[in-house]
Structures are given as C-alpha cells and as structure tokens.
Amino acid sequence: GAHAVGLHEWLSRRAARVPRQPALSCDGTRWSYAELQQRIERMSAVLAEGGVTSGDRVGYLGFNDPMFVVAMFAASRLGAIFVPLNFRLSGPELAYVVGDAGIHTLVTGEEHIAVIDSVRDKLACARFIHRGGGSAGWEAADALMAQPLAAPPAVPASADDVAVIMYTSGTTGHPKGAMLTHGNFWANNLNEMLLWDMVSTDVTLNFAPMFHVGGLLCGSLSTLMAGGHLVLQRGFEVAAVMQAVAEHRVTVTFGVPAMLLFISQHPDFAQADLSSLRLVAVGGAPMPEPLLRLYAARGVPVHQGYGMTETASMITFLNPDRATDKLGSCGTPPLLTEIRIIDATGEAITEPGTAGEVCVRGANVMAGYWNQPQATAATFTRDGWFRSGDVGYRDAEGFLYICDRLKDMxxxxxxxxxxxxxxxxxxxxxxxxxxxxxxxxxxxxxxxxxxxxxxxxxxxxxxxxxxxxxxxxxxxxxxxxxxxxxxxxxxxxxxxxxxxxxxxxxxx
Ligand code: ATP
Missing domain, CATH: 3.30.300.30 (ANL, C-terminal domain)
Incomplete structure (x- = not known):
C-alpha cells in the first residue's frame, strides 16, 4: 500500500518546507506552519499519555477553532480516528453519536461543557479535555500541553485507513457516520488543487462549521496542503465575513447558498471591498439562479460545486470559464472522480437531458458507514457506484444539473x-x-x-x-x-x- 498519504504526514512535510509561512489564523491567534506543527506534536503527546492509540476515536465538539485543527492532526498522528461533532445537537443526540462512535477522548471548546455534563453519566469516554481552565471532571488543554511530554513517533497511514468519521445530519433516523479515509482526503485535496489552482499565496477564509464537509473540506485542507494561509471564523457572521475578506485579502472561500444570500442582503454588501476574491465556491444545496446573477453583477466570482459528506465533498464543479454559458449547472467532475446517472432499474442513462439518480465513483468516495454494513450496502450499486440520493441530468456536453433530492421531489x-x-x-x-x-x-x-x-x-x-x-x-x-x-x-x-x-x- 501507498504510504505518506496521511493527513499528519503531508502536513508535517509542508511544515518542514515552509516553517515560517502563515498557516492558521483565528481571532487573535496567528500561527506559522512550524507553530502549528509544534502544537500538533504536543497534543499528540497529551492524547497518547491518556491512552489513545491506533484506531481509537478522538471526538471534538466546538466552534471553528485552532484546537479543532490541532486535535484532528494530533489524532491522525497516532493512527487514531477524528470525530467532529455537531455543536447544535442536544445532550441525548450527542450521547447517541458519542456512543455510536465509541469515543475514547472527547475534546471541547469551553462553550460546550454544559451540554456534555448534562449527559455525562451516559458517556463511556475515558477522558474529557477542554480548551480553557478548571471545571470539575475536565482537564484543561492548555495546562496539559504545557507539560514537557515527548511526542511519540508518527504512525504511518495507508490510503485505506479511516482518518475521520463524519456524521450526516440524520434527516432520516439516527445520524450515520461516514468513514472518510486518508486516501479520500488526499484525493479531494488533489481534486481541489487541480481545479481551483490552490497555491501557497492563497488566503482561504472558512466560516462554515468544520464538523461538516463544507467547512472541513471545501478549500480548508487543500490550502494547508498547498502551503497557503487558512483563516478561520468561529461562526458565520455576515459583517465579520466581509471585514475578514478585506483585512486578510482573502482569495478563496466557500459558502452554502443561504450564507451567500444573507451576505448579499447585508447593507454593507454594495460597498464592501471584495476585490481580493478570486474564487467563491458555493454548494451544499441548490443555488437559486437570481443569486448567481446578483453576484456576477457585483463582480464576485461565485462558482457552483456539488458535493456531499460521503464523497469527502467535491463531485462536480463549474469552471469559471463556463460560468456564463452554463449558469445553473454545477459543472463536471474533477480529475479523480466520475459520475453516472441511473434510472429506477439501475441502468445507466446516456441520453442528454434525461434525469435520474446521480452516482459517483472515485478515490474520494467513503469507505462506508461506521457500524452499518446494511446501510453501506444499500448506498452502493452492484458494480460499486455510490448512490447520491440526488436527481440530476447531464446536457449534451456532459455538464451536470442537479434537480433536487430524490426525497424532496x-x-x-x-x-x-x-x-x-x-x-x-x-x-x-x-x-x-x-x-x-x-x-x-x-x-x-x-x-x-x-x-x-x-x-x-x-x-x-x-x-x-x-x-x-x-x-x-x-x-x-x-x-x-x-x-x-x-x-x-x-x-x-x-x-x-x-x-x-x-x-x-x-x-x-
Ligand atoms: P443528510 O444527508 O443527512 O440529510 P446533509 O444534507 O447535511 O445531510 P451533506 O452531505 O452535507 O448532507 O449534503 C449533501 C447534499 O447536498 C447532496 O446530496 C445534495 O442533495 C445537496 N447539494 C450539494 N451541492 C448541491 C448543489 N450544487 N446543488 C444542489 N444540491 C446540492
């Protein structure tokens, strides 16, 4: 198997190449690649000391924060699996996910201690760590990381090893954990770098929540792979987004249509300095065409992509050169991914304009759902295509148009x-x-x-x-x-x- 595809492997190599380059900013924090790498190694020592080893699950519950990034790469360094948790879940919902994933060590931002404490007796975690100081039953990350612990050697990762379990929002029944491998992330990073021309001078703003694919993957990890600067916002706040774009001279960002809608309705939108933006990717839901036209008229380059959790995000993307003549399409697949449209009997549809279920194949498609062999089997066709649950069609040139979700039709x-x-x-x-x-x-x-x-x-x-x-x-x-x-x-x-x-x- 191929080695050195692990999240922590490419990041440490990147850090060795450009140690002084800015890597990560959030509120008052601004870390170079060397500083980020140092935190990751310290955190991996802390996790290992608490007993985390290869294959164990490390959970993170909190807003976008440098600690999210540190905990993810630190877990990966130990061969452990990172599980980002949705901070809007109620106590019982969280208890279900934490139990389903079998989380060993749970790391949270201070804001989320109370919700965990409300279901604490139902959780089998070995250890609870939070960012700040002193709270009963919790250990403070800052104090732990100040200890003189030696980082254990990094565990090599293979492409098929699971790196992250990301839970779907569970609109139908309990949320399911999509097992995303190191190979999936590598493939999506390459897809993004090759389509979006990600380079070390890019400044990527991330305001979408990172427990979700949109926040974790659309631009964020490929920026770190390329040696660029990732700017995190703890949450989505319209005025703060426009300020951050101007202040950091942001070149790349991602939003779902609702976010772009709210930004466009803000009184400052017309005057904001958005001139540094070279690529705003939008996806996650159908993008109303009037909104696309509005951004085009304002001179902001918004391009539609189509993706989902189970495909470690990108399935198709509309290249800027086709933005006008293919308005409304979410484009064509990136280099490592293929799509096919099937009818109700599972046969491939080849005629342009005929709608059916969109299926996906490629190195970015998940390994399956955690602990759910039946659900996994049901989402793959007999010949190994992943069924998206979305209805779409291709035009004569192969451009994909998503009609809607099968279940919303x-x-x-x-x-x-x-x-x-x-x-x-x-x-x-x-x-x-x-x-x-x-x-x-x-x-x-x-x-x-x-x-x-x-x-x-x-x-x-x-x-x-x-x-x-x-x-x-x-x-x-x-x-x-x-x-x-x-x-x-x-x-x-x-x-x-x-x-x-x-x-x-x-x-x-
Ligand atoms: P769940 O699957 O549990 O309901 P979710 O909607 O949050 O959760 P995601 O993986 O975040 O799941 O979203 C993927 C879905 O978003 C796709 O299957 C599709 O329905 C929709 N989607 C994403 N991009 C587009 C797009 N460009 N146009 C239309 N729909 C899109």
Missing part, C-alpha cells in the same frame, strides 16, 4: 416537480426574502406544491399574486397551490433549509 398528478426549480423562479419576486417549496399530501393529485415564504420586511404576499408572478415561467402543475407565511425558514447549522421539519409543520 414532489409528485403531483404523476408529474415530477423539483422544488429547487420553483424556488429559483420565486426568488426573483421582489418581496420575497426566503422561500422553500415542499410537497403536501393531496387527495386529488397525490401531492400538491406548497410555498413557504418569508417576505421582506414590511411586505405581504398572497397565493394569487405568487401564482400570477410564476405562471409565465412555470408549467401550471408546478405552481404553488398553497402559501404559508413565516418569519424565517428553519435551517441546519450549515444554513440548509430543514425541509423535513417544514413538511411536519405543514401536516400539524
């Missing part, structure tokens, strides 16, 4: 309706701030289209007005039959609309 009177298409039209309405389209059970049609709308401040809307607005651009069967007005849409921590919750609320 509305079937009305036998016709398939993709909510993302209807949303894209409604986003052009001047009085709409946010909109989500869902299906509701309907006696006559099976399902009917429901628009859940948050109007702009001081505006009101009626169903008839919405239908009149949309009817010139949408077939009649796609028009909303019901309107629900809300103040804001429910979203997950990465900003995705929680459609399952909207459907439940609509039934209630």
């Amino acid at each position: 509305v079937i009305s009177g036998g016709e398939n309706i993709y909510p993302a298409e209807v949303e894209s039209v409604l986003y052009d309405h001047p009085d709409i701030a946010e909109v989500a389209v869902i299906g509701a059970p309907d006696e006559r049609w099976g399902e009917r289209v429901v628009a859940v709308v948050a109007p702009k401040a001081g505006k009101s809307l009626t169903l008839e007005a919405l239908q009149a607005f949309a009817e010139t651009r949408l077939a009649r069967y796609k028009l909303p039959r019901e309107l629900r007005i809300v103040e804001a849409l429910p979203r997950n921590p990465t900003g995705k609309v929680l459609k399952a919750r909207l459907r439940e609320q609509n039934r209630a």
Whole structure:
C-alpha cells in the first residue's frame, strides 16, 4: 500500500518546507506552519499519555477553532480516528453519536461543557479535555500541553485507513457516520488543487462549521496542503465575513447558498471591498439562479460545486470559464472522480437531458458507514457506484444539473416537480426574502406544491399574486397551490433549509 498519504504526514512535510509561512489564523491567534506543527506534536503527546492509540476515536465538539485543527492532526498522528461533532445537537443526540462512535477522548471548546455534563453519566469516554481552565471532571488543554511530554513517533497511514468519521445530519433516523479515509482526503485535496489552482499565496477564509464537509473540506485542507494561509471564523457572521475578506485579502472561500444570500442582503454588501476574491465556491444545496446573477453583477466570482459528506465533498464543479454559458449547472467532475446517472432499474442513462439518480465513483468516495454494513450496502450499486440520493441530468456536453433530492421531489398528478426549480423562479419576486417549496399530501393529485415564504420586511404576499408572478415561467402543475407565511425558514447549522421539519409543520 501507498504510504505518506496521511493527513499528519503531508502536513508535517509542508511544515518542514515552509516553517515560517502563515498557516492558521483565528481571532487573535496567528500561527506559522512550524507553530502549528509544534502544537500538533504536543497534543499528540497529551492524547497518547491518556491512552489513545491506533484506531481509537478522538471526538471534538466546538466552534471553528485552532484546537479543532490541532486535535484532528494530533489524532491522525497516532493512527487514531477524528470525530467532529455537531455543536447544535442536544445532550441525548450527542450521547447517541458519542456512543455510536465509541469515543475514547472527547475534546471541547469551553462553550460546550454544559451540554456534555448534562449527559455525562451516559458517556463511556475515558477522558474529557477542554480548551480553557478548571471545571470539575475536565482537564484543561492548555495546562496539559504545557507539560514537557515527548511526542511519540508518527504512525504511518495507508490510503485505506479511516482518518475521520463524519456524521450526516440524520434527516432520516439516527445520524450515520461516514468513514472518510486518508486516501479520500488526499484525493479531494488533489481534486481541489487541480481545479481551483490552490497555491501557497492563497488566503482561504472558512466560516462554515468544520464538523461538516463544507467547512472541513471545501478549500480548508487543500490550502494547508498547498502551503497557503487558512483563516478561520468561529461562526458565520455576515459583517465579520466581509471585514475578514478585506483585512486578510482573502482569495478563496466557500459558502452554502443561504450564507451567500444573507451576505448579499447585508447593507454593507454594495460597498464592501471584495476585490481580493478570486474564487467563491458555493454548494451544499441548490443555488437559486437570481443569486448567481446578483453576484456576477457585483463582480464576485461565485462558482457552483456539488458535493456531499460521503464523497469527502467535491463531485462536480463549474469552471469559471463556463460560468456564463452554463449558469445553473454545477459543472463536471474533477480529475479523480466520475459520475453516472441511473434510472429506477439501475441502468445507466446516456441520453442528454434525461434525469435520474446521480452516482459517483472515485478515490474520494467513503469507505462506508461506521457500524452499518446494511446501510453501506444499500448506498452502493452492484458494480460499486455510490448512490447520491440526488436527481440530476447531464446536457449534451456532459455538464451536470442537479434537480433536487430524490426525497424532496414532489409528485403531483404523476408529474415530477423539483422544488429547487420553483424556488429559483420565486426568488426573483421582489418581496420575497426566503422561500422553500415542499410537497403536501393531496387527495386529488397525490401531492400538491406548497410555498413557504418569508417576505421582506414590511411586505405581504398572497397565493394569487405568487401564482400570477410564476405562471409565465412555470408549467401550471408546478405552481404553488398553497402559501404559508413565516418569519424565517428553519435551517441546519450549515444554513440548509430543514425541509423535513417544514413538511411536519405543514401536516400539524
Ligand atoms: P443528510 O444527508 O443527512 O440529510 P446533509 O444534507 O447535511 O445531510 P451533506 O452531505 O452535507 O448532507 O449534503 C449533501 C447534499 O447536498 C447532496 O446530496 C445534495 O442533495 C445537496 N447539494 C450539494 N451541492 C448541491 C448543489 N450544487 N446543488 C444542489 N444540491 C446540492
């Protein structure tokens, strides 16, 4: 097997080459590559002293923070598996994930001690470490790292060794842990470097939560591999994003559509200095076209990508040179990844324009779900393609268009309706701030289209007005039959609309 593909291996080599180059900044912290590497080695000594060895799981619960990065590479150095945890989960939800992953040592930011303590008696972890000082039953990372411990030798990693278990948000039942290998990260880094031209002068801003693929992978790790400067923001705050771009002369960043929507609606957007940005990747959810046009008009280079947890992120990306003529497409696969569209019987669809389930193959596809052989088997086709659960089609030139998720698709009177298409039209309405389209059970049609709308401040809307607005651009069967007005849409921590919750609320 190939060696030296491990996260900690390429990072330590990078640190040896450019020790003085800035590696990581967050709030007041600014570390060079040598300083980052030194912390990683100290933390690996701390973890090893507490009994962490090869194959053990090390959890991290907290906002984006240098300690997240340190804990991940330190665990990797010991051959251990890093498990980033979603800080929005409740105590019992966290207890489920911590138990499922069998976490040995749990590291948290101070903010999250209380939620862990609320379920402490249900957790079988050997050790609890937090960033700050003094709290009963917890050890302080700073004090531990100040000890004169010698770092154990780095454990070599093979491409197939699991590096990270990343839990899906669990919109259907319990969250599942996607096993992402060192080879998966290596492949995604190469995919990004070869498509995005990542170089050592890049400054990448990361404001998406790192327990999620968007935050961990879209630009962040490839920046460190390339020797660039990674700037972390603890959370997503619109004004702070624009400030950071100007202050650090940020060249690359990633956001989900909701984040780009909120940035564009901020009063400072028109004046902000965004001139340093050479690439803003957007993905994680369907991107409404009006929003793409708005950024294009402002001169900010926003390019759509398509990816997911199970594929260690990138599946396709739209190159800047095709941004205008392929607006709305999420592009073509990067160099190490292939896609195929299949019909309901599993046959490959080759005609352009015909929609089916998107399948993925490549070195970036996960090893499977942790402890879930059945779920793993169900998500791979017999010939080894990963089934994305998304519906899409390719045009004659092979450019992929994602229609929507299979499970969000509305079937009305036998016709398939993709909510993302209807949303894209409604986003052009001047009085709409946010909109989500869902299906509701309907006696006559099976399902009917429901628009859940948050109007702009001081505006009101009626169903008839919405239908009149949309009817010139949408077939009649796609028009909303019901309107629900809300103040804001429910979203997950990465900003995705929680459609399952909207459907439940609509039934209630
Ligand atoms: P879960 O799978 O548990 O519901 P999740 O939505 O957070 O969780 P992710 O892996 O974060 O899972 O997201 C992947 C999904 O996001 C894709 O399967 C797809 O539905 C959607 N997605 C990502 N990029 C795009 C895009 N460019 N256009 C449309 N949809 C996208």
